Amino acid sequence: MVDSPKFTRREVLIAGASLAAVAPAAPATAQAAAATTLAPGDTALTLQVNGEVHQLLVDSRATLLDTLRERLGLFGTKKGCDHGQCGACTVHVGGRRVLSCLMLAKQAEGKEVTTIEGIAGEDGTLHPVQQAFLDHDALQCGYCTPGQIMSAIACIREGHAGSPDEIREYMSGNLCRCGAYAGIVAAIQQAAMT
């Protein structure tokens, strides 16, 4: 059997965008040349994400969130409010859950960053919290889910998943506009017991 090429929706969208961008050849070449020059606001940094080391040159304004998504192609981490109010961008830095939208990429240097792409087993076995979210139907649209799961893993590890009330309190930084909270609490209770 011949493997058919597999594209994610995101890859197709990006490919489409690149084709549009390269149509006028000269400006595209000029852009590429400009990108290799260190501008005054640029910062060189080394990020360790999901066990891989990346050397990058980013604008000093780049948040960890934008760097994960736009530079490393890790689109699992979501941009919701971009102001620290919704929790969709939750990742682990140095083993702790943080908001990647309110952290400059430079501030994550020297610390291990873990995103939703880095939690399943190498053989593809889902993390127990991922499995629990499926078991309890703890999502509808799924946009907040990567942030919910990263937050939940930390919540259990911190020892703050002892009761439904405690889970609600310590998961309050992750909003779900579909209102899947009942399933989310049940999923975290299940995962905390495994």
Place this chain on the structure above:
Amino acid sequence: MHPFRHLTPTTSAEAIHLLATTPGRPRLLAGGTTLLDLMKLNVEQPELLIDITRISGLREISIDGDTLVLGALVHMSDVADHPVIKRDYPVLSEALWRGASQQIRNMATLGGNLLQRTRCSYFRDTQFACNKRAPGSGCAAIDGGNRGHALLGTSSQCIATYPGDWAVALVAMDASVDTLSPRGQRTIPVAELHRQPGNSPHIDHVLAPDEMIIGTRVPASPLGRASTYLKIRDRESYAFALTSSAVALSMDGNRVRDARIALGGVATVPWRAREAERSLIGKALDETAARLAGALAFAGVQTSPQNAFRVPLGINTLVRALMIAKGRT
């Protein structure tokens, strides 16, 4: 976001030297949870960020004689979950775990938390007049949406609420901050750190432009264990206070020997209610005495039709907090 340079000094001395000698609105960056948010809104436009998170020696929680010493870079979550602080100063732990979300508590530092800016929506939106953001431009809140604005310590220039919880608990516990500037180190009571708006609402606090907080000192107190921080919000968690009370008590039987009361969410600064405290000394602490203290704490409020509901709410919050603290004596 306005472009900026990002420097990472490794000592406090280096950080304040940069702060003192660099033009272009330099700002200290620690947890970034207030500063980056305001930079995205163009409310803050620093040309230099002095990232102090690589400085060592500011992350300790220690006991110096009778004093609890908390480094400026200690994270909120570390203090909220600290077993000794939970036992000896529940008011401090509760003020922290009832503030923000766990993600933000893992990022935000104790020093930065003290200096967080107001959540006034007109301050946060550059389209509106705001004397705190743009001195002399006016105040859109006084005749605008001011349901959450301050009732105490306001002026004709500004009614922005001080949004924090931690500083309110610290004021109740007579805590102070240690600061460092090119002129050396000094200690400032937290109760004197923040400024009421008066005619210069753009100046939030008494620190010099080249001065940084390096730690917080909380004196040991017999009132610590019988203390609480009660916070009332529009939703049960992860919201700023509509009203809050930090209360600490020591009792002789049913009579109050000493009392500390500070109010949050209702004033332009963390608000110590000393007359309310005095009214309780020597009295049996029952609902009547607690209500009288509440009335004294909120005497002198300036209200609007939108925010007047927070006066009775604030009194009820204080009465309940006093009863919780009494239950811990």
